[in-house]
Amino acid sequence: MLQELMRAYRGVSRCYYLHVPYTETLLRYATKPDAGYLKHVTADHLRDWYREKDLLPDGLESVIDAASTLDDAIQQILRESGLDQVLPIDR
Template sequence: MIVGSEETRLVIVRGNSASGKSSVAAEIRASFGRGLALVGQDNMRRTVLRERDVPGGANIGLIDMVVRYSLDAGYHVVVEGILYADRYGDMLAGLLGDHRGVSSCYYLDIPIEETVTRHASKADPDYLAQVTERELRDWYRERDLLPDGVETVIGADSTLADTVERIMCDTGLAGLAARVD
C-alpha cells in the first residue's frame, strides 16, 4: 500500500541503547519545526502498549500504522529506536518500499564501551536504576544492520550536531519549510 507523497520524507534512525538515537531524532524535529512527526519505538512500546520488546510484538504493527498515517497526512516522519533488524526489519522494509517520497535510514554505530559511558551520563536516576550496565551489554548487538546496505552508518566520532546536520542535508529536510498551520 503506497503511502505519503513525493514531498514527504521518511527518516529511520536505529542503533543500540544509549547510542544517541533519541537525541538525534529530537534535534531533527527541533531543527525542522512543525510538520515532522517523531515516532519513537520506546514511546509506542513502553508508554502506549506497556509491552516488552519481543518478536512479533504488537508495537511493530503500531509503529507501522502511525508512520503510514502520518505520511499520508502530509507529515515528514522520523522513526527512532533500537529496532532490532530481525524483529523490525520486515516492517521497516515495507515502509521503505511503500513510501513515495525520500526515505533514508541511519544506523548509529557506537562501540559498547562508549554506549556504557553515554548511558551513565543520563540525568534520569530512575532510568539509570532500571537499566543497568549488565542489561546494556545483554541488549547490545554489534552492527545490527538492515539487509541490502540500506543504512548509512554513523560512527561514534560524529557529534550530535554533525549527525543532525548530515541527516537534515541528506534527506532534504534542511531545504524544506516547516508547517505554519
C-alpha cells in the same frame, strides 16, 4: 518491519545507524538523568541488547560514526535527505 515501512512509504525516507561501541554506549548511558530508569535498566541489560553494527539488510541505513559531532550528524542527514536544499520556514 522497518524494511516494509521503507517500501510502503511513498515519500522520501532515510534510516540512520549511530555506530557507538559498547564501551561508549555504557559511558553515555551513565549520563542519563532518570535515576529510576538507570536502576531498572542495568549494564547487564545493555550487554544483552547490544549488537555491534546491527545494520538492516540491503544497505538501508547510513552510518553515523560515534566520532561525529551533533552538527556533523545533522549536516549528514540534511545533505543525504535533500533537506539542505529546502528553504527554512520563517515563523
